[in-house]
Amino acid sequence: MNAAVSFIGGTMGNKKGLSATLAANPGDLKLRASLSDTNFTDGSTLNFDALLLSVEKPGSFIIDFDIPKKDVQFQFMNTFKVEGKKINWSYTHMRNDHRTVLDGTLVFDTANKLSARHELGSFNCKLKYSYVHRGLTTFEPCYDLEKKSWDLAVSRRILGGDLIKANYETLSQVLGVEWSCSSLVNEGGRFKVMSFGLNF
Numbered sequence: 001m002n003a004a005v006s007f008i009g010g011t012m013g014n015k016k017g018l019s020a021t022l023a024a025n026p027g028d029l030k031l032r033a034s035l036s037d038t039n040f041t042d043g044s045t046l047n048f049d050a051l052l053l054s055v056e057k058p059g060s061f062i063i064d065f066d067i068p069k070k071d072v073q074f075q076f077m078n079t080f081k082v083e084g085k086k087i088n089w090s091y092t093h094m095r096n097d098h099r100t101v102l103d104g105t106l107v108f109d110t111a112n113k114l115s116a117r118h119e120l121g122s123f124n125c126k127l128k129y130s131y132v133h134r135g136l137t138t139f140e141p142c143y144d145l146e147k148k149s150w151d152l153a154v155s156r157r158i159l160g161g162d163l164i165k166a167n168y169e170t171l172s173q174v175l176g177v178e179w180s181c182s183s184l185v186n187e188g189g190r191f192k193v194m195s196f197g198l199n200f
Contacts (some may be wrong), residue, residue: 030056
């Protein structure tokens with residue numbers, strides 16, 4: 001069993017809080033309980049604002065229980081092959097939101113894959129193609145059937161692991177640039193710089 005606990009204390013309003021995560025792996029299951037923004041209401045009593053319980057079988061399903069909101073989310077996933085091509089799919093249902101989402105990815109080879117995401121009962125459907133050129137540069141055009149618009153994302157790995165990504169949304173005509181840097185941080189750390197709102 002793995003556990004991580006942190007305590008938050010402050011002078012503004014004598015706010016104090018507790019954040020904790022407990023994880024256990026019985027057999028092929030993963031169990032996790034996490035607390036966040038859990039406040040001490042009177043110095044001794046805990047007010048559980050965000051208690052999340054999770055049960056996962058990797059590659060098969062994930063079930064999340066949000067105790068304060070009395071909500072549950074189910075996600076089932078699987079992988080199979082058709083004509084030698086691998087297909088990854090997942091089914092996600094959010095009970096309180098009354099939403100069900102289907103995701104699927106057809107993997108042609110290590111460089112090419114086609115993904116689709118559809119929310120049942122709506123026109124919300126997106127298609128995305130991903131092409132990796134020489135293992136360094138990735139091109140990802142995406143078409144939103146509901147908005148009838150194209151987006152394009154291009155990313156490239158540089159400087160021994162750094163990642164620069166640009167994303168252009170044709171509907172809003174906004175270009176976003178993101179730099180994930182690990183080369184300047186010791187011991188496997190990483191920081192991210194983002195810039196948005198460049199209109200054309």
